[in-house]
Amino acid sequence: xxxxxxxxxxxxxxxxxxxxxxxxxxxxxxxxxxxxxxxxxxxxxxxxxxxxxxxxxxxxxxxxxxxxxxxxxxxxxxxxxxxxxxxxxxxxxxxxxxxxxxxxxxxxxxxxxxxxxxxxxxxxxxxxxxxxxxxxxxxxxxxxxxxxxxxxxxxxxxxxxxxxxxxxxxxxxxxxxxxxxxxxxxxxxxxxxxxxxxxxxxxxxxxxxxxxxxxxxxxxxxxxxxxxxxxxxxxxxxxxxxxxxxxxxxxxxxxxxxxxxxxxxxxxxxxxxxxxxxxxxxxxxxxxxxxxxxxxxxxxxxxxxxxxxxxxxx
Numbered sequence: 001x002x003x004x005x006x007x008x009x010x011x012x013x014x015x016x017x018x019x020x021x022x023x024x025x026x027x028x029x030x031x032x033x034x035x036x037x038x039x040x041x042x043x044x045x046x047x048x049x050x051x052x053x054x055x056x057x058x059x060x061x062x063x064x065x066x067x068x069x070x071x072x073x074x075x076x077x078x079x080x081x082x083x084x085x086x087x088x089x090x091x092x093x094x095x096x097x098x099x100x101x102x103x104x105x106x107x108x109x110x111x112x113x114x115x116x117x118x119x120x121x122x123x124x125x126x127x128x129x130x131x132x133x134x135x136x137x138x139x140x141x142x143x144x145x146x147x148x149x150x151x152x153x154x155x156x157x158x159x160x161x162x163x164x165x166x167x168x169x170x171x172x173x174x175x176x177x178x179x180x181x182x183x184x185x186x187x188x189x190x191x192x193x194x195x196x197x198x199x200x201x202x203x204x205x206x207x208x209x210x211x212x213x214x215x216x217x218x219x220x221x222x223x224x225x226x227x228x229x230x231x232x233x234x235x236x237x238x239x240x241x242x243x244x245x246x247x248x249x250x251x252x253x254x255x256x257x258x259x260x261x262x263x264x265x266x267x268x269x270x271x272x273x274x275x276x277x278x279x280x281x282x283x284x285x286x287x288x289x290x291x292x293x294x295x296x297x298x299x300x301x302x303x304x305x306x307x308x309x310x311x312x313x314x
Contacts, residue, residue: 008279009282011284013270015281017267021246021266021267024244024246025243029244030266032244033247033265033266034127035082036079036080036082036083036135037056037081037135039261040053042242046241051140052137052138053136054069054070054138055070056133056134056136057069057117057133057136058133060121063117063118066114066136075091075092075139076136076137076138076139077089077092077137078092078113078116078120078136079137080120080132080133081133081135082125082126082127082132082133083120083127084127085185086178086183086186087125088125090108090113090116091139091153091154092108092113092139100113103153105152117134120132120134121133140254140260140262141255141256142154142155142255145224145226146173148213149173149218150174150213151174151175151176151215152176153174153178154182154252155171155182156182156250157169157171157172157225157252157253158170158248158250158272159231159232159235159248159249160246160272160280161236161238161239161246161247161249162239162283162284163246163287164236164239164240164297164300165236165239165287165291165300165301165304166195166232166300166304167283167304167308168272168276168278168280168283168308169192169193169195170193170272170275172184172190172191173188173190173203175187175188175213177205184204184269184271185269187205187206189203189205189213189214190205190274191203191220193225194309195304195305195309197310198231199223200220200223200225201275203220204271204274207271207274226253227253230258230259231259232301232304234249236297237297238264240300244266246266247265247266248264248266248268248269249265250262250263250264250265283308286307286308287304290307
């Protein structure tokens with residue numbers, strides 16, 4: 001079975017771990033990917049924009065300061081610094097007399113939100129169950145180009161970067177099943193993207209191909225991702241300027257601020273291959289063989305866009 005997958009160009013989880021993650025990502029770097037506070041620091045140090053941090057809650061005694069952190073802001077995001085897969089993230093879209101309104105429309109009372117923060121601090125949502133920090137940050141207002149194909153949440157673009165070269169990309173869309181989060185394992189939709197143009201391809205949900213968004217009914221295909229070159233440059237820069245050899249870079253598109261880094265993932269999932277209807281192995285091997293001839297981020301991006309273009313797109 002595993003040999004058959006490899007012959008078809010599909011990268012399996014064992015090969016991903018052994019041949020790429022373990023071989024390309026030094027262990028001491030994982031803290032930059034596994035802790036969103038550290039991710040923001042390294043991104044800002046190389047000029048990659050991130051959502052504004054309003055405050056960080058480190059100790060349980062600081063939870064009572066939440067009101068001072070958010071001040072008079074009407075929207076904000078509460079997230080664990082060491083969370084993964086969207087676990088523990090709460091998006092507040094409005095602050096009302098009744099309480100905090102979530103993106104889904106449900107209301108959280110002040111005590112309920114504070115209790116959630118206590119759970120974050122205790123490590124309920126963190127990798128390995130370790131005690132955690134709570135980040136309070138800006139709520140991304142997604143680009144209106146996604147209005148027809150997003151449901152109660154913020155879409156993001158994931159780019160797989162290998163040795164500083166974009167290898168594959170997909171758009172991740174929130175659904176009712178995913179509770180407004182863009183994570184595929186929660187029932188979100190993944191849509192392949194032509195690296196050369198930034199135009200969307202087919203969609204998948206729960207490993208099944210779909211052509212239309214399950215809630216809105218609008219077509220997922222042939223949509224131009226705004227700021228496409230900037231997205232590739234941000235992702236490539238994170239791969240090129242850090243020691244990560246194999247990296248998933250998640251970027252959101254804000255209506256006012258444009259592309260913002262959401263997070264980086266040192267162990268990105270493999271469903272991106274299904275969304276693109278193509279395996280990763282051929283692309284990764286092409287990068288290995290050509291990398292010695294490439295110098296600089298722009299050359300790496302140009303190579304990826306030319307080599308991995310969908311037929312007929314150039």
